[in-house]
Amino acid sequence: MTVSNNNQHDVVDLIKTQLSITDVVSKYVDLKGNSRLMKGLCPFYPENTPSFVIYPESQIFKCYCGSCAGTSGGDIFSFIMRIENINFVEALNMCAELAGVKLNKYQPKKAKSIKKDLTHALESATDFFKNSLNSRYGLPASNYLKDRGFSEKHIKEYNFGLSPTGLSTLVDHLKKVGVKSNSAVESGLVQKWADNTWHDFFVDRLIIEIRDEDNNLVGFGGRSLNNKTPKYINTPQTELFNKSELLFGLNLAKKDILKSKECVIVEGYMDVFAAHSEGFNNVVACMGTSLTFNQLNKAKKYADKIILCLDSDIAGKRASVNNLIKLINSHDNLSHIHKSIYIASIDSGKDPDDLIRQDPSEWEKVISEGTPLYKHLINNLDLVYDLTDNNQINDAANVVYKLVFQNTDSHSQDQTLSLLSTKLNINREKLPTPKILNRNLSPKPISNKTNGKQNP
Ligand SMILES: [Zn+2]
CATH class of the missing domain: 3.90.980.10 (DNA primase, catalytic core, N-terminal domain)
Known part of the structure; x- marks a missing residue:
């Protein structure tokens, strides 16, 4: 349906009837509870026990954690504005899209x-x-x-x-x-x-x-x-x-992504065409080696699970891990969606294009066996950091903390620490202490050579 935003109140009301706050918030927060009250961990500050509350009947949220101290609360729009760090009009447009309400956007x-x-x-x-x-x-x-x-x-x-x-x-x-x-x-x-x-x-x-x-x-x-x-x-x-905001093929893949709730992101157009020709219709491309935060967000709008299938030779892997670290360090909000992101690697080193055409069932297997982002990051820290150098170990550990610690329960934090201590070969108790969570840490790459490929 299309409405003009001459009367913003009508639009706001219409969107609220189409969109439940529980559905919207659960894209960012694991919620547990019933139709009267849902609870989860505060998405704005780190905490270990859930203080963030949704009241589905009145369509509002409120956070009682120590850091928010009751100052965070409101409706769907205030939630989206806060978590996406956008203004009201942008939040309105985003919610309208989620609700399937078409706005005649004001343009000069x-x-x-x-x-x-x-x-x-x-x-x-x-x-x-x-x-x-x-x-x-x-x-x-x-x-x-x-x-x-x-x-x-x-x-x-x-x-x-x-x-x-x-x-x-x-x-x-x-x-x-x-x-x-x-x-x-x-x-x-x-x-x-x-x-x-x-x-x-x-x-x-x-x-x-x-x-x-x-x-x-x-x-x-x-x-x-x-x-x-x-x-x-x-x-x-x-x-x-604007390449950094586009996912190539999303116009064709949108319907299937919405249906399967899964979006596969590859690098090049030819990979997308190969996938679609073979009936894998939920595949889109980031058109290059550096996936952006906006592209991830765009995929998240349609999918619950995002699977990245990027270059899998060592140089390509290093470039993509480097890029992920850059994303983690520059976007606090990545921690809200990191649990939706998986990395699929083609061990044979083939391009998705070739693999899909030569062995579609192997492609399916590769995609279904994706590794959660935090595990992939920990497993590949040594591609970017020199793990014999104490300062770099410190930086490496803090990137992982930044990704994982802002929006997870103590169980997954525990798992992460075990994995990290194994990778760094350091006892749990001796792992580097987390720095202030929102401080930017720039990775010091050992080498940042790509494999000479241009764009996709
Ligand atoms: Zn809070």
């Missing part, structure tokens, strides 16, 4: 018309790319796709395209169909060179449409067809394209 007229122009440019470009792939010049690219296992049907269905070899063929086409030159530039399709000439951004590449979760075309990915580096490029950051 100017921004709206700029977006319309950019969309027009992108839509014109995608037609052009698809026609190029279907022309006789597109034969090598079509053959490449067929070699990679795509059927004729899938090539059409996934809207592949081709950017020709000429330096300004798209520039000319966009002019012809009436796209304004500044829209062509601002949509990331065209670049102005220093000599004031206009050039295509994508030249001689297989083109992949990138759509947001609502199926709006926002940009493109381009794969080199002649071993030119980088192998993959994306539309640069634009008004419509």
